[in-house]
Structure formats: structure tokens, C-alpha cells
Amino acid sequence: MHGERFGRMGFILASAGSAIGLGNIWKFPYMTGENGGGAFVVIYLLTITFIGLSLFLAEVVMGRLSRSDAVSAFEVLAPSHANLWKYSGFMIFTGMLILAFYTIVIGWIFKYIYISTFALPSSVKEAGASFGGMVTTETIPQIFFFTLAFALTFWIVSKGVKKGIEKVNVILMPLLIIILLVLFAYAMSLDGFSKAVTFLFSPDFSKVQSTSILAAVGHAFFTLSLGMGTIMAYAASMPKHENIVKASFMVAFLDTAVALTAGIVIFTFIFHFGAEPSQGPGLVFISLPPLFYQLGLMGNIISVLFFTALAFAGITSAVSIVEPTVMYMTNRFKMSRKKALITLGSIVYVFGILALMSNIETLKGYATFFGKGFFDILDFTSSSILLPLGGMVIAIFVGFVIDRTRLYGLLKPFMNDMLFKLWYFSIKYITPIGVFIVMVNKLFF
Ligand code: PFF
Numbered sequence: 498m499h500g501e502r503f504g505r506m507g508f509i510l511a512s513a514g515s516a517i518g519l520g521n522i523w524k525f526p527y528m529t530g531e532n533g534g535g536a537f538v539v540i541y542l543l544t545i546t547f548i549g550l551s552l553f554l555a556e557v558v559m560g561r562l563s564r565s566d567a568v569s570a571f572e573v574l575a576p577s578h579a580n581l582w583k584y585s586g587f588m589i590f591t592g593m594l595i596l597a598f599y600t601i602v603i604g605w606i607f608k609y610i611y612i613s614t615f616a617l618p619s620s621v622k623e624a625g626a627s628f629g630g631m632v633t634t635e636t637i638p639q640i641f642f643f644t645l646a647f648a649l650t651f652w653i654v655s656k657g658v659k660k661g662i663e664k665v666n667v668i669l670m671p672l673l674i675i676i677l678l679v680l681f682a683y684a685m686s687l688d689g690f691s692k693a694v695t696f697l698f699s700p701d702f703s704k705v706q707s708t709s710i711l712a713a714v715g716h717a718f719f720t721l722s723l724g725m726g727t728i729m730a731y732a733a734s735m736p737k738h739e740n741i742v743k744a745s746f747m748v749a750f751l752d753t754a755v756a757l758t759a760g761i762v763i764f765t766f767i768f769h770f771g772a773e774p775s776q777g778p779g780l781v782f783i784s785l786p787p788l789f790y791q792l793g794l795m796g797n798i799i800s801v802l803f804f805t806a807l808a809f810a811g812i813t814s815a816v817s818i819v820e821p822t823v824m825y826m827t828n829r830f831k832m833s834r835k836k837a838l839i840t841l842g843s844i845v846y847v848f849g850i851l852a853l854m855s856n857i858e859t860l861k862g863y864a865t866f867f868g869k870g871f872f873d874i875l876d877f878t879s880s881s882i883l884l885p886l887g888g889m890v891i892a893i894f895v896g897f898v899i900d901r902t903r904l905y906g907l908l909k910p911f912m913n914d915m916l917f918k919l920w921y922f923s924i925k926y927i928t929p930i931g932v933f934i935v936m937v938n939k940l941f942f
Pocket of ligand 1: 516520521725727814
């Protein structure tokens, strides 16, 4: 059903490109800072291993067996009631919501590459005012940078799986890793380095609260791009003989390695200059720039590198958010890729502008619904409702609906019986129950 395939390493690179995003470099460090450090890291690693990895493999299995988009995958793989199961494919629409605010944040990052060169703030107070000012007052510049991020993302997807998505990942992912390693090497020379390592790797479980556990599970989900058919769509384009188990381990490993490296780099700067680790979402936009400022020209260079790495990570993830929906539209409605992208792009662009307006003080009234800004509505609906729901449906479908012997047949060449049993148990019970608990807690408590 689906034509174009990735080349060698294409799936691993593109999935790693999808997984490694703003979630790793922006979100993971600030969440760790807010949740007390090492103990949170341990919980995060456990959830990645027991929930994230299982679900990742489940999505790969669905994509690989069906060779199709999420809607058709449920339809093709359900032994009965296919016409009902196909509604589980609702997840391909989640991307439209995520993409709108994700590209706005990439737009901010573009602006920070520029700020890094000429206008680093000299104090945290100034940095806070400048970030807050950008988000709440600067309509036209934000629209400009959002449009840039949006156009770049759609342009890459328009080139196709191999010439667009794979090619961009082949170039940007190694560059991202190199930049991070350069920053890591520099961080090693600073006094804050050992403090950062201690902060991240010596757990103090007295600091853990139930909210930290919930946050870790939710993030394991977001960071591995699960619950919206992205990994499924990429797996549908996998070459025939690829070792799917090894590929899944590899992606989860790379994703975790980048999050930890980014964490060490960021906290080294924070501790080196005696700043606070628990700053919340403003950590990289507000706390880091004034610290870079203190390093003079070197700081400008480091800052440009840092925000460029963040932009690369964001772009390769944004691209992966578009692909499942485009794949669905071209498969289902026999649309050309171009027409699908124009239709989807128009919706995302309008959502993006509304989301952006909802943060602007003077325009808020036009983009507030049910007392909540559109930006927050998009973030909340996708991260707290649609992604976990998508993940739960996938786990239940793979665990209870697809025939076990079919799964075993596909996975046996790549894993021993013990590992298969462990995975099967996790996908049947641990994952759906874990995700359910997180969702209920996020929604009602
Ligand atoms: N995994 C990405 C990150 O950590 O930033 C975000 C993401 C990408 C979520 C693709 C969902 C998705 F389908």
C-alpha cells in the first residue's frame, strides 16, 4: 500500500530524529530541575525501559505488519470489527495540534539564534523580561519566525520520505550530536560539571513526589514520539530485513543519551554560575542566555551552537509530526503529496496563528476559548489527552487484538523467548495500566 522506503540506517536516523527534539533539550532538563534531579532521572529511565520501549516496539510492529498509515493499520490488522477499530486511527489528527505550538517554539528558537549573536541579556531579570516580552507583545516578529519554521518543515516533507525526511536527518542529526559533544567538552572544563553530574546521577528519593512519577511517565511518552502514529508511519517505510528490535533499542538509547548529555551541559552552566536548577519552562530561554553573556565572545559562540542544536532537534521532530497525516491523506483519498500538504498546512497555519495570538496581551480575547488560551488548549489536549489515549489504544490493540502467533512470528528472529514474554506482558498490562493512571491523574487531580 505504501511505496517509498527508507535506505540503510534511514529508519533509525529518522526515528531518532523524531524522538530527539525539544522534549530532550528543552523539556527534560527543566523537568529534572523541577523534580529534584537524580531520583527523577532514575524514574525516567525506568519508565523509558518498561513503558516507552514496549510501546515503541508495538508501534513499529503495527507499521511493519500493515505497511500503512495508522487508520488503515487498525483496519487491516483487526481480525474482526475493522470498521470500528479504524476509528482508533484518530491519532493521525493529534499531529495537527502538536505541530501548531511546536513550530511556534521552533520560531522562538530561531529568534534566540539571532539574539545569541548580537543581544544576549546581561541578567536573569533582563532575560525574563525579554522572553516574556517576545511571547506576550511581539506579534509580527513571532509570526515571521513561526512562518519560517512552518515553511521549512512542510518544504522538507514535500520532498518525500527518502529525499526529504531521510536526507535532512542524515545531515542534521550528526550535526546535532557534534554540537552537543562540543558543548559537553566545554562543559567538562567548567567547575559546575561535577556538581551537574552529582545532581543528575545521585538520586535522593526523599525529594520524589507522586507528581514526579506522573511527569516521568508522561514525558517518556512525548520524548519517544509515541501515541500518534509517527513511529508507525516510519516503520511502514522500513526496509524489509531491518532488525526491528535492535532498531527500537537503538532509538530509545540515542534519545536517552541526548537528553542526559543536554542535561549535563545545561546544569553545568547553571551550577557554574550559581543559578537555580528549578526554573521551569524558561530554563533554556531565561536562565542560560545571561550565563552565556558572562563568557563574552565565547558565550556568543556557545549560545549560537546551543540554540542551533535545539533548532535542528526541533525541525527533525516537526517533520515527523507531519508525515503520518500526509501518509493517511495520500493513501486514503488518493491525494497528491502536494495537495495533502497544502490542505494540512492551511489548517496548521491557522491553528498556529491563533495559538500565537492567544499569548499576546492585546489579542488574547480573539483566541481564548472556554477561558483558556488556544496555545494552552492545543498543548493540553494533545499531551494530556490525545497522546496517552493513542498509546493506550495501541497497547490494547497489540496486546489483546492482534494474534499472538503473528507477533511472535515477526519478532522471533530478533529476540529470544524470554524477552518476547517480557515485552508481551508489558504491552498487555504494564503499559495500558500505567498510561491510564497517568491520564486520569493529569485530568482530574
Ligand atoms: N519526541 C519529540 C520531542 O521529544 O520533542 C516530540 C514529538 C515528536 C512528539 C513527534 C510526538 C511526535 F509524534
